[in-house]
C-alpha cells in the first residue's frame with residue numbers, strides 16, 4: 001500500500017506530513033513505522049510526523065516524535081500543518097488546528113511568508129535543575145501543553161554535543177522533558193539550543209522558544225506584550241506573551257517536497 005506524504009519545516013525543525021483524512025493511515029502508523037519514516041539515512045528523515053486527520057468539526061494534528069512517542073503539542077509543526085491545510089485543502093487564514101493541547105489558531109501577517117500561532121496560556125511552574133555530565137544548571141519549568149525546562153547558561157557550547165537527554169528531576173517531569181539552554185544576545189533577544197524529548201537535539205523547537213520567552217520575560221520582569229527575538233540554530237522566531245496571558249509565536253513554515261511512501 002502506498003501513502004502520499006509531504007515534507008516541511010519551520011526554522012529547520014522538520015516534519016513528515018501524512019494526509020490521513022479518513023483515518024486509513026492510523027492503524028499502520030505504529031512507533032516502528034514512525035521511527036522508519038523519520039530515519040535520516042534509511043527513511044525520509046524528520047524530527048517528527050504530523051498526521052492530518054479530518055474530523056466533522058475541523059482538522060486534528062496527530063503529532064509523533066521521531067522515536068515514535070506521542071506529544072501534546074508542536075509549535076513549529078502547527079505552523080507547517082496550517083501551511084499544508086491552506087495550500088492543499090484551501091483552508092483560509094486564520095486556520096484552526098485541533099491538537100492534544102486544544103485548538104490553536106494560525107494566522108498570516110500581511111503578504112509575508114511568516115505565520116503566527118496563538119499558543120494559548122503558558123503554565124509557569126517552579127524552579128528545577130538540569131544537568132549534562134558533571135555540570136548542573138538551575139532551570140525554570142514551563143508547560144506549553146508539553147513540558148519544558150529552561151536553563152540560562154554562560155555559553156551555548158557549555159551543554160556539549162547533547163548526544164543524550166540532559167538529566168532532570170523525574171518527580172517534576174514524569175513523562176520526560178524538552179530542555180532549552182539559553183544565552184542572552186541583547187535587549188529582548190536570546191539564543192537557544194534544545195534537546196527535544198523523543199527527538200534529540202533539533203535545529204529548533206517552537207514550544208521551546210515560547211517557554212524560553214516566558215522564562216526570560218519573568219527573569220527580566222518585562223511588561224506583558226514585550227516582543228522577544230529567539231534565535232535557534234535553524235533561524236529566528238518572535239514570541240510575545242500578551243497582556244491577556246497568551247503566547248503568540250511568529251516564524252516561517254515551508255513545504256519543501258512530496259511523494260509517496262509505503263510507510
Ligand SMILES: N[C@@H](CCC[C@H](N)C(=O)O)C(=O)O
Pocket residue numbers: 013047048065070071072073074075076077146147178196197198199204205206207208
Ligand atoms: N519541535 C516541537 C516540539 C515537539 C514535541 C516535543 N519533542 C515533545 O515531546 O514534547 C515544537 O516545535 O514545539
